[in-house]
Every structure is written in C-alpha cells, then in structure tokens.
Amino acid sequence: MSTYYILNYIGAAALFIYNFLYMKKRQELTQSRFRKSVKKLSTEKLYLIIETLIISIFQYAPILIFNKSFGFVVGTGANYFGLLYLAPIFLGIGCFLLGTDWMNQSDLLTPAYPLALFFSKIGCFFGGCCRGIPWKYGIPNFQTGVKEVPIQLLEALSALLIFIFFSIYGNKLKRGTAFPIYVIVYSVSRFITEFLRAEKSVIWGLKMYQILCL
Numbered sequence: 452m453s454t455y456y457i458l459n460y461i462g463a464a465a466l467f468i469y470n471f472l473y474m475k476k477r478q479e480l481t482q483s484r485f486r487k488s489v490k491k492l493s494t495e496k497l498y499l500i501i502e503t504l505i506i507s508i509f510q511y512a513p514i515l516i517f518n519k520s521f522g523f524v525v526g527t528g529a530n531y532f533g534l535l536y537l538a539p540i541f542l543g544i545g546c547f548l549l550g551t552d553w554m555n556q557s558d559l560l561t562p563a564y565p566l567a568l569f570f571s572k573i574g575c576f577f578g579g580c581c582r583g584i585p586w587k588y589g590i591p592n593f594q595t596g597v598k599e600v601p602i603q604l605l606e607a608l609s610a611l612l613i614f615i616f617f618s619i620y621g622n623k624l625k626r627g628t629a630f631p632i633y634v635i636v637y638s639v640s641r642f643i644t645e646f647l648r649a650e651k652s653v654i655w656g657l658k659m660y661q662i663l664c665l
Contacts, residue, residue, distance in 0.1 A: 453578065454577040454578070455578030455580070459570065462568065462569070462571040462574065465569075466566060466567040471503055473559055502549055505545055506549070506556060508545070509542055509544060510538060510541065510545070513533050513538055534564070535637070542556060554626055557627060557630045558622065558627065558630070561633050562614050562617040565613040565617065565633070565637070566610075569607050569610040569611045570607075572607035573607050576604055577593055578594075579592045579593035579594030579595065581606075581648065582595075582649040583648060584600050584602075584647055585598065586598060586599055586600045602644060606640075606644050609640045609644065613636055638663075638665075641660060641661075645660050645664070
C-alpha cells in the first residue's frame, strides 16, 4: 500500500480517535436517551463508546457518497467539500437516531475535520497529487519529478493551525457556530492556496475549487 493511502487511512482514524478522546466531555454535554436509561456505569461507558463510533461514522459518511469508487473510505479532493456540505445533514441524522444534542455534538466534533485533512494533505504530497505550480526553488513532485510549490504541505500546515485554533477556542464560541465558522475559515484558506495549485481556470479566472469555496 502506498504512503498516500496509508496517510489517508491515518487521517480517517485520527478523526475517530479525536472523537473518542473527547468522550468525557461528550458525556457531560450530550446525554442521549440510551444512556439515560442505563444504570450500571460500566454499561454506560460501553454505550458511550458505541455512540461515539456511530456519530463518527455519520460524521465521515458524506465522503463516501462523493467518492467515485463508492465505498473506499479515504477519498480526497472534491470529496472533502462534499464532507463539509453534507456533514450537518448526516450528523443531524446520527444525533436524531441516538437522541442526543446536535449542536453540542457539532461543536465538539469540528476540530476532527481539519485534523483528518492534515494527514490527507501529507498523503497528497507523497502521492504527487494536488500538484502545485512549477517553481525552480520548489520540491520535486513524487510522480513527475518536476519542481513545484509544495502546496500540499502548505495546506497541511493550514489544516494543522485551524485544528489547533478550534481545539483551543472552539468551546468558547457561541453554541452551534463552530462548524459553520470552520467551513468559512477553510473556504477562505483554500481559496487563497488554489492560486498556487496547478489547476485550470474554469470561469472569470477562477478554478473549480475556488468556485466551491465561494
């Protein structure tokens, strides 16, 4: 298996792991109808783990729909936009089925999105996809050998900084606003970095991903 796919798998796993690490906080803020009826603490913890897994699956599920192979968990590219656009709907369905609070869940899970993207972008760097524009001082592309702006690493750094920000300040934002703010921040960041990517313009000098950002 190539480094590209390995890092994308790690990115998907990081999303789940992050959610599991916040189980205690989720337990305080997102009591579900299932756990309210549980008497034993050990059983309650098991339910919490199962709930976290279910919520994480619903959180990540949209990327499968936008994946052309339908079922390969680690799709990237336009799939990430699909993940962002459909996440509120799928996450809302998961929360409804579990009888837990959607807004609190959304706030708590928001940092997991840029965390998964961080690993995926490093995977893109080693996979040679999402290419940057040619640059004589750049890093040779792993596929073509052409020196390019390492845009994948710049986007990975951006994702990491966004992850850190929401991990620290996300719970200080108004309830239910963390995810919408993340979508805006990511879109602005991606719109800017697209100028350094080797993509063709489609209309008014803008690239397809820039239009998606808008």
